[in-house]
Amino acid sequence: MWTQKKLERLGRLWQKRLRIQDWDIKYELVSTQWVMDAQWATAQVDAKEDKRYAHIKIVEPSVVQNPFVPYDFEMALVHELLHVVLWKLHTTGNTAEEVAIHQLSQALVEGYNE
Numbered sequence: 001m002w003t004q005k006k007l008e009r010l011g012r013l014w015q016k017r018l019r020i021q022d023w024d025i026k027y028e029l030v031s032t033q034w035v036m037d038a039q040w041a042t043a044q045v046d047a048k049e050d051k052r053y054a055h056i057k058i059v060e061p062s063v064v065q066n067p068f069v070p071y072d073f074e075m076a077l078v079h080e081l082l083h084v085v086l087w088k089l090h091t092t093g094n095t096a097e098e099v100a101i102h103q104l105s106q107a108l109v110e111g112y113n114e
Contacts (some may be wrong), residue, residue, distance in 0.1 A: 002060055002073060004029045010074065011056070014081050017112070023084060026055045033059050042071060047081040051088045056080045072109065079105040 004027070011027045033040045042064055047054040058080070064071040082101045 001030060001062075007077070011078060011081070013031075014078055017052055018078075018081055020081065020084055023052045023054055025053070025081075025084070028055065028057045029060055030057050031042055031060050031061060031063050033065075038064065041109040043080045045083045047087050049085050050099060055083050074113075075105050075109045 007029050011025060015021050015023065015025060033042060043056065043058040043060075044100050045054055045056045054078070054096075058073070059072050060074055061071055079101055082104055086097070086101065
């Protein structure tokens with residue numbers, strides 16, 4: 001079971017791994033999914049690069065209802081943290097950026113968990 005404390009601990013670990021400890025990141029465990037870009041979202045980040053601040057919302061795994069795609073909580077978190085790493089490259093609705101971040105998230109989580 002995921003808790004706010006566990007999310008924050010995992011978030012700090014990944015901040016260190018990704019070398020973004022200088023960012024002030026607020027982690028929020030939420031109990032509701034929302035629609036983003038015409039699909040159900042499980043995580044979201046809002047970053048202020050000039051202030052080195054980000055707010056990451058991530059949905060509790062028990063809430064996610066998608067029988068077609070297994071929900072990997074850690075990968076969703078790393079995915080949002082990679083948006084912070086690559087924030088300067090960010091453009092709204094950039095599909096290539098999303099695909100690259102998804103692939104990097106998957107590779108990193110699998111690599112650290114082997």
